[in-house]
Amino acid sequence: MHEPLLRVDGLHVSFRTHRGLVNAVRGVSFEVGREKVGIVGESGSGKSITGRSVMRLLPPAAEARANRLSFRDIDLLRASEKQMLDIRGGQIGLIMQDPKYSLNPVVRVGDQIAEAYRLHRGGNRKAARASAMAMLEAVKIRDPERVYRLYPHEVSGGMGQRIMIATMLLAEPDLLIADEPTSALDVTVRLEVLSILDELIETRGLGLIFISHDLNLVRAFCDRVLIMYAGRIVEELPASELEHARHPYTQGLLAALPRIHERRERLAVLQRDPDWLDGPTYR
């Protein structure tokens, strides 16, 4: 691994609610270089909040603090809002779950891609259009001229997610955060989108944080996996060694998966141990 792009040390995020403070993220530390890092966890484990903290896109009720939260040499907790505007999209890209909601429904998809280019790279309309078109080709859209003119409701889920990827990569960020990028897609389409994402990340040498609830997907796609439970990273291991996970939570998740080639009478049910909240972690 080269020099890390992102350094997170002791990240805490808490929400003020009417029932008092809720600690969603409790002391998360990790680094990401030019590699694919997966963050896996269940709903409410704090994985998405961790991703959002990096972009400083937390709701107003949330408060984040950390010993260190830096991208290259920029302190993300202290950066001005103006600096953040450049970082969001320009240096760190974010791909969200459902393209139906993340694309503007009343703007042609091509114009949305071009807008990202003009926002971060400047230049005239013509140059922006040309790069948008080239990017559509890069995400393997066969007829970019036609797709450029479509509105979001006219494209399929898989196509929409490719358009999101195109929009995010056009500004040439160094780090990409993908939050459940394929959960809304069918299995075969999912593979297509992933292989496109994979190719672009490899050829451009990007860093990727891949947030997902799907252990299998992360195992197949990422280099390294962080397992989150109740706001902490309870285990970190190379994706290829997931079978040898040591934390009972990770083992439980693996055992609970129905598998095509391993028929069992009953699926193992995760017995949650209160000790996991503050117990040992395996890294």
Place this chain on the structure above:
Amino acid sequence: MIAVDDLVVSFGDDDEVKRAVDGIGFEVREGETFGLVGESGCGKSTVLRVLAGLNPSYDGRLRIAGRDIGPRRDKALMKSVQMVFQDPYGSLHPRQTVNAQLMEPLRIQGLDDAAGRVERALDAVGLGPAFRYRYPHQLSGGQRQRVAIARALILEPDVLLLDEPTSALDVSVQAEVLNLLADLKAAGGLTYVLVSHDLGVIAHMCDRLAVMTEGRIVEELDVQELVAGAARHPYTVTLLRASETYGEGGVPAATSETNEATIPEPRKT
């Protein structure tokens, strides 16, 4: 238990008719778990809605428990076929207690001993009597899906239609709900039709399955055949390979070319 013959469901107006289900037929034996697999828009949920009586406009023949079914159903039939929906956040009434939601089908069917039935139904899905007067927002996703299952079971149906019952749930919760469904079936007398896009879930739960694409069944086979790699239709093979590729520790290798070649383009009608 269920026999479907030449079922056609069309949506849209005269000049823009889309056949969501395009002449399919299959049979489900008593006590069996039958899977319907396919991608979004292939018509699998529509088939389920027709079976449940939620989609009264269709062509074709339908037999359930030896009776020919017309578009109008009587109470006895409605009682014998119940459905569990995908999203427990959407399928429960947000402002009614669990008790009120379980009582409603009993009232409609005019069944006696309502309180006892509610208690037994909650017990059967592993929720204690403490859950009886809670509202959906006080329940987790898995607990909500249990309530939805209890609501379907409270009428003691013969057929349970399951539309992606676990796809909105975390894996660990999914395991609990799938185990519960298996236990309920083992307790006797139920036939399941399970719709899912997850071949792992299908392989775990089902005896037989039908693979749908573009409103048609392209292949019908035993789960053992599927697992043994005996699927013949290229679409089934693609689906299986896609599920295996990331499902059991491979690397994504498929390119857009290989996938698109085997999935038929939408037909123009």
